[in-house]
Amino acid sequence: DTAVSQTPKYLVTQMGNDKSIKCEQNLGHDTMYWYKQDSKKFLKIMFSYNNKELIINETVPNRFSPKSPDKAHLNLHINSLELGDSAVYFCASSLSTTGGKNIQYFGAGTRLSVL
Amino acid sequence: DAKTTQPNSMESNEEEPVHLPCNHSTISGTDYIHWYRQLPSQGPEYVIHGLTSNVNNRMASLAIAEDRKSSTLILHRATLRDAAVYYCILLWAGTALIFGKGTTLSVSS
Numbered sequence: 001d002t003a004v005s006q007t008p009k010y011l012v013t014q015m016g017n018d019k020s021i022k023c024e025q026n027l028g029h030d031t032m033y034w035y036k037q038d039s040k041k042f043l044k045i046m047f048s049y050n051n052k053e054l055i056i057n058e059t060v061p062n063r064f065s066p067k068s069p070d071k072a073h074l075n076l077h078i079n080s081l082e083l084g085d086s087a088v089y090f091c092a093s094s095l096s097t098t099g100g101k102n103i104q105y106f107g108a109g110t111r112l113s114v115l
Numbered sequence: 116d117a118k119t120t121q122p123n124s125m126e127s128n129e130e131e132p133v134h135l136p137c138n139h140s141t142i143s144g145t146d147y148i149h150w151y152r153q154l155p156s157q158g159p160e161y162v163i164h165g166l167t168s169n170v171n172n173r174m175a176s177l178a179i180a181e182d183r184k185s186s187t188l189i190l191h192r193a194t195l196r197d198a199a200v201y202y203c204i205l206l207w208a209g210t211a212l213i214f215g216k217g218t219t220l221s222v223s224s
Contacts, residue, residue, distance in 0.1 A: 045211035099147035106158030
């Protein structure tokens, strides 16, 4: 069983469209994250949820809206897609947010291409 | 911004040990030192972490300087599969991973 699974793996869409990426973890973790890796390979945190509550919200356009229906799921909805949104988006989860227990497990990524 | 400094790249031969250095001179007492790696076209993968003492696991060893201002990730016998970008990250309570540029490790057969 895949510990952290993201769907879809690839997403190709036109500018202006709205799309969603789903993430599920079966590790029983309390905290989930979304990271973005741009074309220069820089990985950056976008959001983090702990027990369905938003705890980290970096400077991200409000076109991006995370939603956590339960502890095991964290979805990312993107409105009005722009060319600059093209990137690989990684979901991750961890048991806790304390430094020693914050071991994060990542999904395989969703490669988003906006045309 | 990342609070660690790593060499951009390193090279190794297969089956030889690899020592990947990391400087973190501004580390605070509650910062844990985490190492992750990212293989080509994959998500980041946890390698090891520590606070003050040296740590060993099945993947690697982590040697932490006595003043905690630097650390070294040790791969005891590099394999081709270890070719990846290795990230040294300081992590404190309630935060997410802040990735820097990391060290790109190349392994030759």
